[in-house]
Every structure is written in structure tokens, then in C-alpha cells.
Amino acid sequence: MSEKMTRKDFLSSLALGGAGLALFPWLAACTKERQREAAGEKARLGLIGTGSRGRFHLANLLQDPSAQVVALCDDYLPHLDEASALCPSARRYSDYRKLLEDKEVDGVIICTPLSMHAPMTIDALAAGKHVFCEKAMAHTTEQLLAMCRAWKAGDRVLMVGQQRLYDPKYVKAMELVHGGAIGEVVGIRNYWYRNNDWRREVPSPQLERRINWRLYDEFSRGLMAELACHQLQNGSWAMGGVQPSFVTGTGSIRYWKDGREVFDNVAAIYQYPNGVHMTFESIISNKHFGMGEQILGTEGTIDLVRAVMYSEAPVRRSGLRQLLDQIEQGVLSNAAFAGTSWATEEASRDAGIRFMDHVTVNDGSSSVGAAGDGSVELMHAFCLAVITGTQPAGLVEEAYWSTLLALLGDQATHLGSRVDIPAEPGW
Amino acid sequence: MEFSYSVRNPSVPTAYSRLEAMHTRCELLLPFLPEARARALSEKVWSMVEEADLRYSRFAPGSELSRVNRDAGGQAVVVDAELFLILQLCETFRKATSGYFDISALSRTEGRSLELDPEARTVQFSRPGVRLDLGGFAKGFVLEKAVRAVRAETGCALLSFGGSSVAAVGRHPFGEPWPVAVAHSYYPDRTAHTFPLEDAALSVSGKDPSGRGHIIDPFTGNTVEKEGLVAVTGPSAVVAEVLSTALWVAPSGRRGEILAAFEGYRACEIRCLTDGRALIQSI
Secondary structure, eight states: OHHHHHHHHHHHHHHTTOTHHHHOGGGGGGSHHHHHHTTTOOEEEEEEOOSHHHHHHHHHHHTOTTEEEEEEEOSSHHHHHHHHHHOTTSEEESSHHHHHHOTTOOEEEEOSOHHHHHHHHHHHHHTTOEEEEESSOOSSHHHHHHHHHHHHHSOOOEEEEOGGGGOHHHHHHHHHHHTTTTOSEEEEEEEEEOBSOOOOOOSSGGGHHHHTGGGSTTTOOHHIIIIIHHHTHHHHHHTTTOOOSEEEEEEEOOSOOSSOOSOSEEEEEEEOTTSOEEEEEEESBOOTTOEEEEEEESSEEEETTTTEEEESSOOOOOTHHHHHHHHHHTOOOOEEEESSOOOGGGGTSOOOEEOSSSOOOOOSOOSSOOTTSSHHHHHHHHHHHHHHTOOOTTHHHHHHHHHHHHHHHHHHHHHTSOEEOOSSOOO | OEEEEEOSSTTSOEEEEEEEETTEEEEEEEESSOHHHHHHHHHHHHHHHHHHHHHHOSSSTTSHHHHHHHHTTTSOEEOOHHHHHHHHHHHHHHHHTTTSSOTTGGGOOSSOOEEEETTTTEEEESSTTOOOOOHHHHHHHHHHHHHHHHHTTOSOEEEEETTTEEEEESOOTTSSOEEEEEEOSSSTTSEEEEEEESSEEEEEEEOOTTSOOOOBOTTTSSBOOOOOEEEEEESOHHHHHHHHHHHHHSOHHHHHHHHHTSTTOEEEEEEEOTTSOEEEEEO
8 A cells, every 4th residue: 555655646746847747748637736626526437347357447446535436337247246246336237328327427437348449438428428448449540530539529538548657667767768868769679478378268158259359350459459559658758759650560370279360479560750660579378578668778778667777888986086087187077976885796787777666567467457557546547537527638649649559550460561650640 | 906196187196096895996086195105095094994894894704793793692792992982882873863873773673782881891782683784884984084094194185985985185186175976866977966075074875776775774674765865964974974874764854853963964865856857955
């Protein structure tokens, strides 16, 4: 709990004028003023989709004093029953349209298969509900545009479940990147490896496609939508909001030949207008390297997953030699060598600079959610947004780009050729 | 020891020497002294450091401190005059800092850990399980001794033990106070804050982002988990060392009263941010 508070405090303090705000404008909605404004009030929420991710959010919401889950909806009864067991007071629905008619629901949380995100979000906005939709936003680029337009036409809040948006280590890392700590950005590497079939247990064969929707094209965009979508944000942040101009890629079903339609290994390369490449690679039949996200600069490297910065040529506080050099040159200037004790063993190897404490290193193995990955903060931010009716700035735009990059990356891996990325959003 | 003598600036010939000891890099800058005298003085200073390193390291099984740690739990152990003085000083500082500076912090203390008998010059632990760590204190103590030795020879010098304990003798050869800057934690070639030092010492405590330098809270027995640094300046290297440790450990509400008990010392907290800023707050 104390760590949770620290992370919330961090977001509050950052929102009070930290440089990270320029890159992460949606965090402004977490200011102390906003928290006060919302204090004592509760967002009345309806959860649509009570599968594993939905129940993960539900468990977090039950711990959040600003949340009151008043309705649950699923057309798959066993999941609905499990959610009801967690939150017995919530009304139960099997049709989301009925839930949308519930006047006591201020906001909905949509945790359904990808292909249903757009229709449900659009219907919920039309019904006057604030919406939190899981990532990726949509199954097709057409759906994506329709969602963004529907949101823009109204005055409701739309948030998308990309937890890195609220993970302080990404804010700190990007402050370092834009502060010049690693020089010029020359590459962005993302990978996500697992060794499992990505399947859920199916009680009867008729339910295969419904339960294992992630494996079928009709509902899913596979690894690009489910995994790459998160990591592709790293490029936008590191490049200061500039988007790539094209993507190329390839994919195949190499190992899990079990009737699935989505690839079990993919590789995609995005090129930015200045020639920088961002890569995404995923294999789900080897987990050795786990999850990795790295920003490569001319002077250093940032390991985003571990929150460590490495220097290409570590500046050892050379100590009094700096002063000696200055005396030799007849210069009087300060010499930055004081600090906590310089350790001799540092001379031979770069241990890196840890830029955040208490980092829970997420190995990416869970397909539900991991401790300390920003999910809790994200849900809390949605509650604040529902209570105050305030859309976190820039968030839909951010989610639009990460979904667009994932969908176009998916296209490229299927075509095996280059797919251009429009420079301007089409909405 | 590494020693070099530069006459590149003919009006300020300067000796630089360096020793890896006390788990860090110790450095000495001696402007104006002739080479032979500078070399002799460096050797003298570094032999003091090496001796202290041998005697007061808790990691060396043969050190005086290890002998105390091993034996003083069960019986009164006779120690030499210098170690006795150090233990007396540490006990005085423990009381003066409301217990936040405590060389027995490793073993989690609830008040006094040492029974000191000045007549017999013995030390005995008040309770079982006590372990002493003179790490930072020994550094400050030997730095103070070194300053005295240097001052006997010259009025212009700068000493640094790992950058966390720095002492200036006189002013910089160009006439200004020595400009000693604390490096920014995330941008090591940039300055977080500069301290002009003239016949003064600087001590920095805190948590380095590379994860080293953990200080233990004597009241909890746990490492202090907070971000930032505390820097203390004042006439004595030992006192600066004690104060920076105590102020780092103490909750912010207690810091003012602890510092106020020491005349002539100033302290501030430095918080380096990833966006390159450094927030400085006086204590």
C-alpha cells in the first residue's frame, strides 16, 4: 500500500509542474486539486466483460475509495458469476445495451474481445456514459477512426487501458531522454517473449472461438494488438511525439500449430522521418529474454523495464583532476565531483544509474496484468475523470497512435511489405 | 599511491596524488608546494589513511574494530588511545544527534550500546549482538587528521575522500574559495549545487541512484529508503560527516533541532530530478 501511495504521490507531484507533463499531459488530471475535487465522491461504474482482465480491474476498483462498481455485464455466465462473487452488490446484465440504460452507471469499463471495443464504446458514448476501454482501441483502422470521431463529437470521457501512460518510470525515463542524458536517440528496441500457447481453458469445444478469441482473426489482431500496442508508445515518447512514416514486417505460425489463425511469432520495424528505427519482436515459444524495452542514444541507453540508464562512456566523477586541469588552464570554475561516495569498483564496469526505486521488473509473462505496472493508477485516474467529468488531455490521441501503429504493423506482417503511416490523424 | 606534478601553469605548480583506500578514491591537490615537499606530504597523508583503513575497517578480520566486534560482547576489551577517543566521540555524537548518528546502527539500537571505561580504556557492549561500523566516521576522522597534517605544511590544498567527504585548506590558488560542486545524480557531468569552501569541510550523505551507499536507520535497523542527498558544510570534517549521516536518517521534522545543536554548520537537502533540475532546500 505504501508503494501505491508513493506512486500516486509521485503523479501528483509531477503534475505540479514537472517537465514530464509536456510529454504526459494526461497526468495533469492527477493533480492534488483534482484529487481534492473528487474527494469523498465515488464514480459509479459498470464493468462490461468480466473475463480475466475485467476481474483484475474489478479487484483493483474494489480497493479504490473513489470507485463504486454498480453493474456487471457478460454474456458468458461463468465469468459473470465469478465477478458477482467479488462484488455481490452490483446488478447483473447479460446484454451490454441494457447496462447502458442503467441510469446509475456514470462510466463503463470495457474489457471485451478486441473486435467489440469499437461498437461498445460508440454505443456507450451515445448513451452518455464515460468510457474506459481496454487496449488496443479497435480491431480495424475504420473502427479506430469511428471511435475517435464519436468521442470528439461528444463531451464524455474516453480513456484507453494502456497502463504505461500512468507508470512513473516511463515519465522519468522520458524526462532523461529529453533532458539529453543519452544524447541523440538512434534506436528503439522492443521485444516480448513468452513460452505458452496463449490459450484459456475451454469447457466445451463450441466455446473455443469465444474464449480463445485472441487466436482468431475475426476478433483479434494477435501479438501486434495485444502486446506491441503497449511498447510502440515508447517510440512516440522518445521521439517527442513524432510518429513513424512506415512499417515493414513479417510473421508466421512456427510452433503453436493448433488451428489458431494469428501468428505465434512476429517482427516489425518502424522507421521515423529522421531515419531512426523502432523494432518490435515477439515469440511465444521461448521466454528466455522476457520483456525488453530500450531507448538507444549516442551517449547512453535506457532500459525502460528495469529503470536503469547506462552511459556509452561513463562519466566517472574524475574528482580533483578536473580542478587540476582548470588550474593548468588558468580557469576557475566549479568541479562537480562531490556526492555520495565514489566506489572504486565502478571504474571498470558500468553498473548503470537506477532512475527509480522499487521497480517491479515485469517479465511480461502475465496476460492479465502485473503488480506495479500502472494499472491501479490508470483505474484511479478513470474514477477521477468520471467524478470530475474531465477528459485527461492528450490521452485519446496517444491511444489512437499506439493502436494505429499496432494495426498497421499487423498489416505489414501479413503483407510482408511496407505499409505507410499517415502523418496526421484522420479524425 | 599515484603522484603527479604539473608545472603547466608556471605560476601555480600543482601536485596531484591519489590512493584507492577506504573503499573509495582518496585524492589530494597541493598547489604551490615544491615537488619534493608535496610528494613527502602526500606520502604522509596516505600512510595515515592506509593505517586507519587497516585499523578501523569492519571488513578486515585482523582490524582493531573487528577485534572489538568479536570480543566486546562478552568482556571489556582494552583498546588503544585513538580508538578509545573515536568511541568516546561517537557516543557523544550519538547523544547530540538524538540517536540518529549511531555506529551500532547495523545491529539496531535502542539507545546506548557501549560501556566505555576511561580509566581502564576498555569498551564492552551493553547487550548481545552489537556490531560497530566506523565506515563514514573513520573517513571523517582521518580526513580531519590529514587536514591538520597538510595545514602544518601549506595554506592551500584540497582533499577529497570519494567525493562524499571533502576538505578545503585556505582558498583556491586563484583567490576564490574552492568551488566544490555536487554532481547531478542523473547527469553526472552537470552540477546540482556548488559549495564555496574556504578552510571548511563538506560531507554528502544520501542514496545514490546507482543503488550504493545505503545508510541504516538505527531505530529500525533498515536502510533509509528515500530519494535525495544531504550536504553539510562547516569547520570540522568529522562533525560534517556525523551531521550529514544523522540528518539524512532523521525525519525532516527533526532535522532543524539536530543541526541547531552544532554551531557553525550549514546543511541542505538536494533532490536531483530526472528532468535535470535539482531542488535545494536549506535545513
